[in-house]
Amino acid sequence: xxxxxxxxxxxxxxxxxxxxxxxxxxxxxxxxxxxxxxxxxxxxxxxxxxxxxxxxxxxxxxxxxxxxxxxxxxxxxxxxxxxxxxxxxxxxxxx
Numbered sequence: 001x002x003x004x005x006x007x008x009x010x011x012x013x014x015x016x017x018x019x020x021x022x023x024x025x026x027x028x029x030x031x032x033x034x035x036x037x038x039x040x041x042x043x044x045x046x047x048x049x050x051x052x053x054x055x056x057x058x059x060x061x062x063x064x065x066x067x068x069x070x071x072x073x074x075x076x077x078x079x080x081x082x083x084x085x086x087x088x089x090x091x092x093x094x095x
Contacts, residue, residue, distance in 0.1 A: 008051055016044055 019040050026033065 008055075012044060012048055012051075016040070019044075 020037060024033065026036075028036075
């Protein structure tokens with residue numbers, strides 16, 4: 001999960017730098033360039049927010065999956081303990 005976030009952050013940063021450099025070298029006025037840079041930044045902020053939401057949802061899904069798995073493991077351990085205790089108890093008809 002940590003590496004996915006780092007990758008996405010690097011990807012977005014690289015895209016932003018590439019887009020900014022392309023705009024700076026484009027043959028247009030300064031105002032047009034600034035307007036395009038502002039629009040691109042706004043667009044990337046929106047994309048970043050969408051990615052954050054996706055990561056948040058995925059994190060919640062993983063958390064729920066882990067809860068289910070932990071409950072299953074707890075039940076298995078409880079069953080094993082009960083079986084072990086049964087095997088330790090002397091049977092009523094043994095003597």
